[in-house]
Amino acid sequence: MRPEAVAAMLPFLSDHPGNPSGGHAVARAAKTALEEAREEVAGILGCAPGEVVFTGGGTEADNLAVKGGARAQRSAGRDGIVTSVIEHKGVLAAAARLGTEGCRVAEVGVDRGGVIDLDQLDAVLDERTAVVSVMLVNNEVGTIQPLPEVAARVRARAPRALLHTDAVQAVPWLDVAEWVADFDLVAISGHKFGGPKGVGVLVVRDGVTIEPEIEGGGQERGLRAGTVNVAGAVALATALRITHERRTTEVERVLVLRDRLVRGLAETVPSVFFNGDPEHKVAGSCHVAIPGVESEALLLTLDAAGVYAAAGSSCSSGASEPSHVLAAMGLSRADALASVRLSLGYASTNSDVATALDEIPRAVARLRSAVAV
Amino acid sequence: MSERVLVAMSGGVDSSVAAALLLEAGHDVTGVTLKLWGGESDSGCCSVADVEDARRVAAQLGIPHYVFNFTDDFEENVVTPYTDAYAAGETPNPCVECNRTMKFGRLLDRARAMGFDAIATGHHARVGHESDGRPVLMRGADQAKDQSYVLYMLGRDVLARVRLPVGALTKTEVREHARRLELRTAEKRESMDVCFITKGAKASFLESRLGRAPGPLVKIDGTNVGWHSGVQSFTVGQRRGLGVALGERKFVVDVDAASRTVTVGDRADLLRAEVVLRDALFTTEPGPDEQVSVQVRAHGEPFVGRWRGDRVVCASPQPRVAPGQVVALYRGVVLLGGGIAV
Numbered sequence: 001m002r003p004e005a006v007a008a009m010l011p012f013l014s015d016h017p018g019n020p021s022g023g024h025a026v027a028r029a030a031k032t033a034l035e036e037a038r039e040e041v042a043g044i045l046g047c048a049p050g051e052v053v054f055t056g057g058g059t060e061a062d063n064l065a066v067k068g069g070a071r072a073q074r075s076a077g078r079d080g081i082v083t084s085v086i087e088h089k090g091v092l093a094a095a096a097r098l099g100t101e102g103c104r105v106a107e108v109g110v111d112r113g114g115v116i117d118l119d120q121l122d123a124v125l126d127e128r129t130a131v132v133s134v135m136l137v138n139n140e141v142g143t144i145q146p147l148p149e150v151a152a153r154v155r156a157r158a159p160r161a162l163l164h165t166d167a168v169q170a171v172p173w174l175d176v177a178e179w180v181a182d183f184d185l186v187a188i189s190g191h192k193f194g195g196p197k198g199v200g201v202l203v204v205r206d207g208v209t210i211e212p213e214i215e216g217g218g219q220e221r222g223l224r225a226g227t228v229n230v231a232g233a234v235a236l237a238t239a240l241r242i243t244h245e246r247r248t249t250e251v252e253r254v255l256v257l258r259d260r261l262v263r264g265l266a267e268t269v270p271s272v273f274f275n276g277d278p279e280h281k282v283a284g285s286c287h288v289a290i291p292g293v294e295s296e297a298l299l300l301t302l303d304a305a306g307v308y309a310a311a312g313s314s315c316s317s318g319a320s321e322p323s324h325v326l327a328a329m330g331l332s333r334a335d336a337l338a339s340v341r342l343s344l345g346y347a348s349t350n351s352d353v354a355t356a357l358d359e360i361p362r363a364v365a366r367l368r369s370a371v372a373v
Numbered sequence: 374m375s376e377r378v379l380v381a382m383s384g385g386v387d388s389s390v391a392a393a394l395l396l397e398a399g400h401d402v403t404g405v406t407l408k409l410w411g412g413e414s415d416s417g418c419c420s421v422a423d424v425e426d427a428r429r430v431a432a433q434l435g436i437p438h439y440v441f442n443f444t445d446d447f448e449e450n451v452v453t454p455y456t457d458a459y460a461a462g463e464t465p466n467p468c469v470e471c472n473r474t475m476k477f478g479r480l481l482d483r484a485r486a487m488g489f490d491a492i493a494t495g496h497h498a499r500v501g502h503e504s505d506g507r508p509v510l511m512r513g514a515d516q517a518k519d520q521s522y523v524l525y526m527l528g529r530d531v532l533a534r535v536r537l538p539v540g541a542l543t544k545t546e547v548r549e550h551a552r553r554l555e556l557r558t559a560e561k562r563e564s565m566d567v568c569f570i571t572k573g574a575k576a577s578f579l580e581s582r583l584g585r586a587p588g589p590l591v592k593i594d595g596t597n598v599g600w601h602s603g604v605q606s607f608t609v610g611q612r613r614g615l616g617v618a619l620g621e622r623k624f625v626v627d628v629d630a631a632s633r634t635v636t637v638g639d640r641a642d643l644l645r646a647e648v649v650l651r652d653a654l655f656t657t658e659p660g661p662d663e664q665v666s667v668q669v670r671a672h673g674e675p676f677v678g679r680w681r682g683d684r685v686v687c688a689s690p691q692p693r694v695a696p697g698q699v700v701a702l703y704r705g706v707v708l709l710g711g712g713i714a715v
């Protein structure tokens with residue numbers, strides 16, 4: 001976490017333990033802090049404070065948007081759910097659940113770089129489409145989706161559909177407000193930009209009706225019942241503000257690091273190639289395929305050398321699952337299992353890149369020589 | 374000499390203690406749990422709870438821990454051959470195939486590529502050395518828990534890179550070590566079932582993969598005594614679940630997949646004077662006519678026989694070994710090798 005975010009949340013774990021729903025003085029301090037956090041988030045995401053719903057994270061926000069949006073429209077006869085095939089599991093699993101409840105679910109494909117196929121999107125949209133969910137930035141390969149174009153297609157063919165975007169991965173790299181102006185629902189998650197885990201936001205625009213997933217005391221406009229995590233909300237807002245303020249310089253700085261990493265790998269590791277779309281890719285993403293090297297073996301070797309990389313997406317057992325994103329982009333299973341994700345962020349330094357460029361070629365050479373024996 | 378060892382940690386007490394003992398002996402130890410199965414099952418080493426146990430033990434010991442996803446290889450090398458064997462009227466040993474292809478195949482290959490000197494598991498068996506220094510596999514110190522049978526296929530090149538730290542201990546001693554080290558797996562019960570099949574659901578698992586292919590149940594003389602829904606439900610030697618009441622104790626004495634015929638008979642019809650092996654593998658091939666100790670089940674009592682090139686001649690008639698089962702040959706406590714009963 002960003003130290004400023006940690007500092008911001010601490011008073012609400014110690015000095016101001018009040019419940020923002022209460023009516024006394026202690027509660028009022030919490031309530032004030034919560035509403036200030038809401039205003040801060042709204043200002044950065046380009047919405048009104050009343051449109052900010054705090055949730056227990058990005059997955060919860062996605063579930064609320066997709067399921068809540070679909071269920072609110074059932075009585076009007078709209079039953080179509082449209083997502084891209086490379087969405088986060090929080091969207092895909094929610095859509096699949098709706099499928100078991102009688103909704104028509106369509107997953108729109110992507111090109112080799114991971115950009116949504118807009119013609120295919122057109123083809124699955126109709127008057128009965130209830131929810132369309134397309135992420136802003138893909139969590140594995142960092143591809144930026146053409147959201148304004150997506151919105152235009154949806155408004156033309158499915159004018160009553162709710163538009164949701166999972167913008168969880170976008171916050172450090174893009175001015176989310178600019179990209180999501182046409183979207184009814186927008187999800188973000190605190191820990192993706194230096195805030196705490198377990199707190200997120202769903203923007204629900206005024207006039208947009210969704211059904212709550214969690215019901216109870218009517219908090220968060222009745223859309224997310226339960227005592228609000230004040231400390232988490234305050235820390236999320238602080239982290240979001242700092243990320244927003246520093247974004248332009250950070251993106252420039254990280255781009256230099258990322259390009260150095262990509263160039264270095266291309267020069268020192270034979271036959272590597274890079275996944276994603278170089279024209280539409282966020283600065284912090286480097287996703288590299290190293291044919292002939294199993295990513296699990298590479299990750300262990302790198303971990304022991306102090307380089308922390310990832311592959312695929314993690315399931316609850318901690319095993320790395322073959323990536324549905326890389327498969328959708330047309331990578332062979334072998335290439336997908338030979339791909340690793342080297343993420344850069346606000347904490348990444350020049351020396352991190354130097355270490356990676358030192359260790360990765362060495363590890364690859366060792367693993368490849370063993371295979372050849 | 375300190376070695377860099379990769380320990381296969383299932384989340385059970387034996388492999389937990391194996392990791393701990395290697396660490397105490399001064400080795401550089403890394404833990405790994407294999408995710409082998411993505412289907413439905415309530416046992417085995419792939420449940421989230423078991424992975425979590427392994428992870429927590431590793432954290433307690435202060436060693437790195439990883440999960441390797443070998444589900445594709447497991448399906449291809451263990452599950453498919455398992456169902457194929459039943460479809461062919463045989464009785465497979467999936468744990469043997471998992472050891473052969475996964476732990477001492479895929480994992481060992483990967484460990485070597487990553488620069489580890491050896492892999493270790495929590496099996497109750499010992500790696501000993503002959504006078505010339507060549508490694509051999511020996512029964513574990515705890516006779517009741519001995520697992521050398523399921524490792525019968527390990528060649529000397531593999532044995533040279535395998536460490537079995539709990540093989541010299543009894544199960545009681547293993548648990549004492551676990552308690553001494555306050556490992557969370559100290560009192561964990563052991564799993565004995567096929568890990569990829571939910572307990573009690575073997576028949577439905579096989580049916581879901583193989584379908585139903587009904588056929589006749591006949592007596593030795595060929596008389597039809599009933600019908601069955603698929604040869605995969607039968608194993609030579611089986612007594613229960615024949616699905617017909619014959620008024621006397623009957624055993625499956627033969628399963629013929631081609632004609633889908635299951636033959637039942639009396640205990641005497643099951644007795645054989647010899648066991649013929651295919652795909653025999655030896656670290657030390659017994660001499661012609663050498664008297665060997667023969668084990669035909671994971672925890673079965675061995676019997677005495679003589680090795681005759683491709684078969685064991687039993688000292689006294691033995692119940693027929695179900696085709697597909699491993700037959701392991703021992704000289705005293707030393708495993709010589711074995712093969713598959715035909």
